[in-house]
Amino acid sequence: MSDIPAFNPPTRILMGPGPSGANPRVLRAMTAPLLGHLDPEFLKIMDECRSMLRRVMRTENQVTLATPGTGTSGMEAAVMNLVRPGDRVVSGVCGYFGERITQMAERAGGTVTKVTAPWGSPVDPAAIESAVKANGPVQLVTIVHAETSTGVQQPIEAIAKIAHDAGALLVVDCVTSLGGVPVEPDKWGADAVYSGTQKCLSAPPGVSPITLSAAAWDRVKSRETPSNTWYLDLSLLEAYWDERRAYHHTAPISMIYALHEAVALVLEEGLEQRWARHERNGRALQNGLEAMGLVLHADAGFRLPVLTTVRIPEGVADAEVRGALLKRHSIEIGGGLGDLRAKVWRIGLMGESSTEGNVLLFLSSLGKILREHGFKADLRAGLAAATARLEQP
């Protein structure tokens, strides 16, 4: 007899910056029998993943695969493979994840010029343009589409044009945007786009979808020195994902099942419908928070529907409110990162977690707790504002 207690985690409502709640079909897919990583049946599933990922990522790119590891593995694959020692890189930074890309580009041997914006605003394309001109020739521009640390959605097209006019490639972090807001590498002209599974795709964390344009692939293939990562070397990964089927690593079999089911679910719902659902629920939450008397942190016009930052009212204790949400309502939200620590809460409405029920439950739970902490949240106005938005398409 074992005296180890049974493993029985509680069921949470995951409304933080990720992971989001996983769809039960995804979790069930993960319990399917294992196949070998070179079994023809498994290779078929990989091929289907590739073609479904191309549809979800709205791209015709041949090189579209999933790196083993969470979203950061996609980031590391993009940066380490595309930055060559001595390359000049312009990195747009308006939050924590932009900083992370910058650090990686430096580790890859790039000479990086940071173009910053306050945490809560997008990066100004004109500032990127000046930096690209002042530091030319620049080989790579990097930017975060959905900055999960601040709740800002960055417009990409103008930056893509600036990069291409200067002969540079563009890397876009779409970890939090894919499956929640439009991600359009081909339309934007983005050369490398990567994502993760535990945000708007609603699978457990574990693999990172990534796609490379023909120009980006040429850059990877024409490197004079191999990239500084063996595990995430895209040339080696592509040799496993394409018809060569050259063993590189043992694919995380169950995670590939999960990805397969998750992207199938996205296509079943329909991308446009899914974007509309995230938009509706996100705006309902934001309208509700404002009507309750709270202040949204991200600049109006650039607010992500899938991740909302709201300022913590003066005198209200950050950790106590989050603790009460978790303990009493089983709702997880995120605290602030870096400069925004103890200043904002981060509320995710991603994938399966983006529901009308969660919006209303969260507003009423938060409103009640805030009132107990001395902030007179107008609960009635908050719910009315949210409901009004939920009734629209």
Ligand SMILES: *Cc1c(COP(=O)(O)O)cnc(C)c1O
């Ligand atoms: C979550 C996130 C990452 C990192 O992904 P992990 O899965 O935590 O490795 C990178 N970029 C952005 C914008 C993210 O939100």
